[in-house]
Amino acid sequence: MKSEKTVENLDHLIICKKCDTLHHKRHLPPSSVAKCRECGAILYRHHRNLIDWGLAMGLSALIFFILANSFEIVTIDLRGIKQGITLPSVIFSLFENGYWLVGLFCLFVILIFPFVLLILYLWIMYLLKTRQDEPLVEKLLIYLAKMLPWNMSEIFLVSIFVALVKLVGYAQINLGTSLWALALFVGFDLYLSKSISIDEIWRAKKRIFRGKDV
Numbered sequence: 001m002k003s004e005k006t007v008e009n010l011d012h013l014i015i016c017k018k019c020d021t022l023h024h025k026r027h028l029p030p031s032s033v034a035k036c037r038e039c040g041a042i043l044y045r046h047h048r049n050l051i052d053w054g055l056a057m058g059l060s061a062l063i064f065f066i067l068a069n070s071f072e073i074v075t076i077d078l079r080g081i082k083q084g085i086t087l088p089s090v091i092f093s094l095f096e097n098g099y100w101l102v103g104l105f106c107l108f109v110i111l112i113f114p115f116v117l118l119i120l121y122l123w124i125m126y127l128l129k130t131r132q133d134e135p136l137v138e139k140l141l142i143y144l145a146k147m148l149p150w151n152m153s154e155i156f157l158v159s160i161f162v163a164l165v166k167l168v169g170y171a172q173i174n175l176g177t178s179l180w181a182l183a184l185f186v187g188f189d190l191y192l193s194k195s196i197s198i199d200e201i202w203r204a205k206k207r208i209f210r211g212k213d214v
């Protein structure tokens, strides 16, 4: 009981990520932002349509993720021999050639991890939208907070572009539909992970289930 009270008290405090100053949270009107008194960094926001916006962004990211894995990223033309490359085929070829460790790492980073993150995110937003099961929302938010720092989708996209630039000298490269879908997926994914913080979703949860704003 005592520890619950402590957690409840900690919920009213926030640390500035830039200068480490401790602040008390205050009620914010919709569509406004709280800034650090010392350095001016944004501490937290009150999105007017956080849940609807998050659901729309999450579903868009999921559609582009499916498209990115369904078609060819590039077609390589090496002296008349054409080969289409899809994201799953890259992973399978690693396994076929005996690179099990690299294959497993890629399978996890490219396919499983982003998919699980998106499903977790959409599940949380759906539960908040339908006002269901607060304890489950809390558990899922804790999982999401632990997983987010390992999200490397943008690094993966940049590494694909670097590899393509290096290949240009050796073969003719035709960009496929999935490359653009992947770029759009990374854009939505970045928006979700950088613009909507776990803290904001946590406060939205409190507003929805308990009518509290801080």
Ligand SMILES: [Zn+2]
Pocket: 016, 017, 018, 019, 020, 021, 036, 037, 038, 039, 040, 041
């Ligand atoms: Zn600050």
